[in-house]
Amino acid sequence: MPRARTETLVGMLNERSREIFRTIVDAYVETGEPIGSRTISRRLGLNLSPATIRNVMADLEEAGLLFAPHTSAGRLPTDAGLRLFVDGLLEVGRLSQDERDNLDARCAAGGRSFSAVLEQATQTLSGLSRCAGLVLAPKTESALKHAEFVALGPGRALVVLVTEDGLVENRVIEVPVGVPASALVTAGNFLSARMVGFTLEEAKAALVQELAQNQAELDELTARLVEAGLASWSGERSGGSLIVRGQKNLLEDINALEDLDRVRRLFEMLETKETMMRLVEATHRGEGVQIFIGSANSLFGIAGCSMVIAPYMNSREQIVGAIGVIGPTRINYARIIPMVDYTAKVIGRSIG
Numbered sequence: 001m002p003r004a005r006t007e008t009l010v011g012m013l014n015e016r017s018r019e020i021f022r023t024i025v026d027a028y029v030e031t032g033e034p035i036g037s038r039t040i041s042r043r044l045g046l047n048l049s050p051a052t053i054r055n056v057m058a059d060l061e062e063a064g065l066l067f068a069p070h071t072s073a074g075r076l077p078t079d080a081g082l083r084l085f086v087d088g089l090l091e092v093g094r095l096s097q098d099e100r101d102n103l104d105a106r107c108a109a110g111g112r113s114f115s116a117v118l119e120q121a122t123q124t125l126s127g128l129s130r131c132a133g134l135v136l137a138p139k140t141e142s143a144l145k146h147a148e149f150v151a152l153g154p155g156r157a158l159v160v161l162v163t164e165d166g167l168v169e170n171r172v173i174e175v176p177v178g179v180p181a182s183a184l185v186t187a188g189n190f191l192s193a194r195m196v197g198f199t200l201e202e203a204k205a206a207l208v209q210e211l212a213q214n215q216a217e218l219d220e221l222t223a224r225l226v227e228a229g230l231a232s233w234s235g236e237r238s239g240g241s242l243i244v245r246g247q248k249n250l251l252e253d254i255n256a257l258e259d260l261d262r263v264r265r266l267f268e269m270l271e272t273k274e275t276m277m278r279l280v281e282a283t284h285r286g287e288g289v290q291i292f293i294g295s296a297n298s299l300f301g302i303a304g305c306s307m308v309i310a311p312y313m314n315s316r317e318q319i320v321g322a323i324g325v326i327g328p329t330r331i332n333y334a335r336i337i338p339m340v341d342y343t344a345k346v347i348g349r350s351i352g
Contacts, residue, residue: 034074126246
């Protein structure tokens with residue numbers, strides 16, 4: 001819903017209508033059930049009769065903000081009503097220092113690969129929000145800046161790649177026991193000399209050909225190290241990847257067979273490359289948290305689900321991915337919006 005239209009609709013609601021509408025949305029977020037005029041009257045604690053409240057509810061329904069799910073007197077917010085509430089009436093909460101510290105600790109790099117950080121961040125968001133967490137891992141398109149091998153112990157080494165965007169990726173590989181440090185340095189220098197300035201896929205293609213034609217002036221041990229380092233990058237990141245965790249949380253809110261079918265279709269869509277492309281497009285439309293609600297959700301177009309997502313940036317303030325949650329339309333927006341926003345910032349800091 002365009003900002004100007006939202007402001008117009010909010011401005012048309014008087015204070016009484018806003019309070020009644022807010023109460024209905026709050027009840028929906030809490031229970032998912034329709035709420036009637038008598039319950040609203042008790043919640044508000046104002047001198048408003050149920051009849052007066054029913055009149056206001058009728059006006060809100062006529063405006064397309066509420067609907068009656070069945071013959072009961074209760075009302076629920078429409079997707080358009082939720083959009084209006086989130087854009088014009090929602091008071092977004094602030095994370096406590098303990099919550100920020102918790103997210104910092106759980107999503108800290110701590111020597112882990114960037115993909116491991118993203119995995120942990122997704123699981124953390126899913127657990128805290130009780131929704132499905134998702135993260136769009138960046139496509140490895142930028143040129144490489146540095147490559148090296150680091151000894152980890154007997155029979156193991158770490159291959160580290162750093163891109164010009166500041167992304168750091170590493171893989172653990174098996175190496176012959178007793179491999180000298182000089183061989184690791186030589187292998188790292190060999191990779192750096194040939195990979196810097198090229199994307200990972202470009203460099204891999206050229207190096208594989210060079211090794212296959214025995215054009216590289218390397219001893220047998222160093223060549224094996226280089227081959228192992230290249231093999232550890234199987235290319236699964238070259239097209240970007242979508243990590244989704246906590247899908248079972250979406251199943252906890254199912255009350256009917258049609259809801260189960262909706263969630264199944266959502267799971268299927270999350271597996272497609274098209275979904276990833278649309279996520280990329282969505283995150284590049286603007287900075288900050290973006291919210292897609294129910295049937296008005298331009299990303300999936302499936303009623304009953306909402307998505308809160310925020311882009312994360314590298315050290316050059318370029319958007320390289322996105323993280324967020326998917327849940328029922330009655331998710332706690334006031335709590336989840338700042339949670340997603342802060343997690344995206346934590347990931348951005350971990351990129352460096």
